[in-house]
Amino acid sequence: MADRPSATAEPLVEVADLARWFEVSPPFLDRLIERGSRRWLKAVDGVDFAIRRGETFSLVGESGCGKSTIARLVVGLDAPTRGSVRFEGTEIAGRSRDALKRIRRRVQMIFQDPYASLNPRWRVRDIIAEPIRAHRLARGTAAIAERVAELLRQVKLTPADGDKYPHEFSGGQRQRISIARALASAPDFLVCDEPTSALDVSVQAQILNLMKDLQRDLGLTYLFISHNLAVVYHISDRVGVMYLGRLVELTSGEDLFRTPLHPYTRLLIETIPDMAMSGRRREPVGGEVPSPLDPPAGCAFHPRCPFAAARCRREAPALRRHGAGLVACHAVEEGRLPPLAGSRNDDRSAIPIGGARA
Amino acid sequence: MASERSPLLQVENLRIAFATRRGEVTAVDGVSFAMAPGEVLGVVGESGAGKSLTGAAIIGLLEPPGHIAGGRIVLGGRRIDNLPAPEMRRLRGKEIGAIFQDPLTSLNPLYTVGRQLVETIQVHLGLGAAAARQRALDLLKEVGIPAADRRIDHYPHQFSGGMRQRVVIALALCANPRLIIADEPTTALDVSIQAQIIALLKRLCRDHGMAVMLVTHDMGVIAETADRVAVMYAGRLVEIGPVRDIVRQPRHPYTAGLMGSIPTIGGRRDRLQQIDGAMPRPGAVPPGCAFHPRCRERFARCLDERPNLLPAGGGAAACWLHAPAEAAAVPHG
Numbered sequence: 227m228a229d230r231p232s233a234t235a236e237p238l239v240e241v242a243d244l245a246r247w248f249e250v251s252p253p254f255l256d257r258l259i260e261r262g263s264r265r266w267l268k269a270v271d272g273v274d275f276a277i278r279r280g281e282t283f284s285l286v287g288e289s290g291c292g293k294s295t296i297a298r299l300v301v302g303l304d305a306p307t308r309g310s311v312r313f314e315g316t317e318i319a320g321r322s323r324d325a326l327k328r329i330r331r332r333v334q335m336i337f338q339d340p341y342a343s344l345n346p347r348w349r350v351r352d353i354i355a356e357p358i359r360a361h362r363l364a365r366g367t368a369a370i371a372e373r374v375a376e377l378l379r380q381v382k383l384t385p386a387d388g389d390k391y392p393h394e395f396s397g398g399q400r401q402r403i404s405i406a407r408a409l410a411s412a413p414d415f416l417v418c419d420e421p422t423s424a425l426d427v428s429v430q431a432q433i434l435n436l437m438k439d440l441q442r443d444l445g446l447t448y449l450f451i452s453h454n455l456a457v458v459y460h461i462s463d464r465v466g467v468m469y470l471g472r473l474v475e476l477t478s479g480e481d482l483f484r485t486p487l488h489p490y491t492r493l494l495i496e497t498i499p500d501m502a503m504s505g506r507r508r509e510p511v512g513g514e515v516p517s518p519l520d521p522p523a524g525c526a527f528h529p530r531c532p533f534a535a536a537r538c539r540r541e542a543p544a545l546r547r548h549g550a551g552l553v554a555c556h557a558v559e560e561g562r563l564p565p566l567a568g569s570r571n572d573d574r575s576a577i578p579i580g581g582a583r584a
Numbered sequence: 585m586a587s588e589r590s591p592l593l594q595v596e597n598l599r600i601a602f603a604t605r606r607g608e609v610t611a612v613d614g615v616s617f618a619m620a621p622g623e624v625l626g627v628v629g630e631s632g633a634g635k636s637l638t639g640a641a642i643i644g645l646l647e648p649p650g651h652i653a654g655g656r657i658v659l660g661g662r663r664i665d666n667l668p669a670p671e672m673r674r675l676r677g678k679e680i681g682a683i684f685q686d687p688l689t690s691l692n693p694l695y696t697v698g699r700q701l702v703e704t705i706q707v708h709l710g711l712g713a714a715a716a717r718q719r720a721l722d723l724l725k726e727v728g729i730p731a732a733d734r735r736i737d738h739y740p741h742q743f744s745g746g747m748r749q750r751v752v753i754a755l756a757l758c759a760n761p762r763l764i765i766a767d768e769p770t771t772a773l774d775v776s777i778q779a780q781i782i783a784l785l786k787r788l789c790r791d792h793g794m795a796v797m798l799v800t801h802d803m804g805v806i807a808e809t810a811d812r813v814a815v816m817y818a819g820r821l822v823e824i825g826p827v828r829d830i831v832r833q834p835r836h837p838y839t840a841g842l843m844g845s846i847p848t849i850g851g852r853r854d855r856l857q858q859i860d861g862a863m864p865r866p867g868a869v870p871p872g873c874a875f876h877p878r879c880r881e882r883f884a885r886c887l888d889e890r891p892n893l894l895p896a897g898g899g900a901a902a903c904w905l906h907a908p909a910e911a912a913a914v915p916h917g
Contacts, residue, residue, distance in 0.1 A: 397631075
């Protein structure tokens with residue numbers, strides 16, 4: 227069993243041994259005839275983490291690593307195959323809608339696609355008012371209208387925007403509306419699944435700044451899901467790196483990017499195209515993420531890992547404390563991992579940015 | 585790199601318009617640039633800036649009601665924007681290759697990748713069946729498909745996303761084109777695969793002397809791949825120059841804002857620089873400089889006089905700050 231990330235204060239959200247398997251077996255008769263067995267896609271397989279009150283905890287990884295499945299499990303949109311999700315100590319996983327009603331108000335989600343997540347036939351003020359009505363947070367038309375106007379101002383839109391329909395807004399403005407709707411029930415905890423991935427960079431900057439402001443003003447706690455390491459670096463207090471349904475490293479945002487330990491984290495940080503890499507040549511790491519239907523034995527990363535040894539092919543490493551963070555790697559544990567040659571920060575300091583004009 | 589003396593591609597004052605119920609809407613307006621043989625030109629901008637339309641116009645794949653409403657496109661000395669459709673079809677693939685974002689839409693799911701490659705090679709190069717298959721095999725090996733002699737008979741769905749994009753690149757290379765238009769070639773791929781495809785494109789460009797017009801919204805990809813960068817805003821070219829200049833010392837306030845809004849690893853973690861407001865939609869572009877309502881450095885001239893590209897640093901920027909008279913008064917950097 228892995229070390230649980232110890233929180234200094236009582237964590238707001240605690241996830242323990244969380245797993246979600248999807249059955250992908252052939253139909254029963256085919257199995258009978260071909261003597262096939264049932265097959266499972268282990269989208270999430272034994273994940274532990276805790277999120278502290280007021281922090282931004284990010285999960286990062288490539289497509290199919292299970293990060294979005296975790297987001298859905300944490301808000302109760304899906305039930306886990308095994309494990310638990312606790313919100314302020316109350317178990318969420320597998321509970322009925324009614325039992326979760328009080329928690330539901332306090333946990334909200336923001337989705338990637340602001341085009342698909344707003345009802346096109348509703349005016350914006352009705353979209354935002356729905357959670358207020360559903361949770362009876364304000365009574366009377368005037369009180370609700372006032373609260374909607376306040377929420378619109380909070381996300382830097384104007385109360386007059388409430389009369390419009392979603393299609394009258396740009397992608398960035400729609401994401402602001404999604405955020406206003408999420409805030410309408412006065413939640414403590416927001417799960418944000420790739421909230422800026424569909425947006426242009428300049429709009430992304432506006433949304434990320436807004437999210438930081440709201441966190442500061444309202445004391446929100448974020449679970450932030452993203453594939454974009456630079457965005458994760460920018461917004462996170464702590465980061466969990468996922469690979470094929472498991473956490474491979476979990477540490478503070480600063481440490482993760484300054485001294486990445488797991489070979490997969492290193493690969494990710496090494497390979498993202500970056501502005502500071504202009505004009506450089508480098509050798510990209512080969513290989514691709516294996517199919518989650520047929521993950522490699524032992525450590526799932528071993529076929530791509532330059533430090534893989536016999537033990538890595540045999541035995542899956544557990545997430546263990548190493549320095550300030552947690553890492554699931556035999557090479558780290560055995561001290562076989564060479565130190566990182568020249569961190570990115572050193573590279574960067576060598577490049578004058580905005581220096582003297584020619 | 586070859587100099588501007590013998591450009592491979594010249595785009596002059598290109599205007600792309602859409603016929604709508606409310607009249608003609610201009611989506612790309614007065615775009616001019618040239619590409620040298622073997623050069624990688626990155627074209628960046630936000631959604632709707634006109635970068636993909638510019639690429640589509642060059643390769644003759646503008647979708648109606650979009651059409652070229654003005655200007656010229658010259659490839660290797662020959663004007664190609666007014667070619668009849670059959671002639672453009674012959675040119676496309678042979679002289680200009682294309683790589684699009686989603687490899688699945690570029691490949692026919694009903695044919696093996698080998699058949700698609702062989703067909704393309706035969707159409708453009710007129711090789712016999714055996715020679716065409718050999719070339720297809722060589723191309724698959726060149727783009728890094730493992731066990732190419734076996735994979736050549738597989739269907740597109742049997743390849744992963746990254747491998748499929750390699751097949752699309754092989755398809756674009758079939759007739760050894762002089763120019764490749766790559767529109768968001770790595771956007772649909774995971775980061776570790778993205779790096780492999782970028783490295784592949786760079787290598788091919790070097791080995792074959794192909795020029796690549798790389799259209800993307802990802803500045804990281806541009807910074808690592810391109811020789812020069814063209815920045816588009818609201819259908820106009822606002823800045824063009826060597827990649828180092830654009831990334832480190834942008835001369836147009838929009839480019840500077842765009843660079844500042846990109847989070848970088850190891851950078852500061854407080855607030856990102858923010859350009860307030862949004863890019864105007866086509867048809868609602870303000871008079872004067874299209875960026876002036878969002879620009880912190882605007883002055884009277886920006887409001888009613890549209891700036892053309894003016895020399896700035898190692899490149900050019902469409903900004904009145906760089907007009908000789910203004911530059912002395914308000915340095916920007």
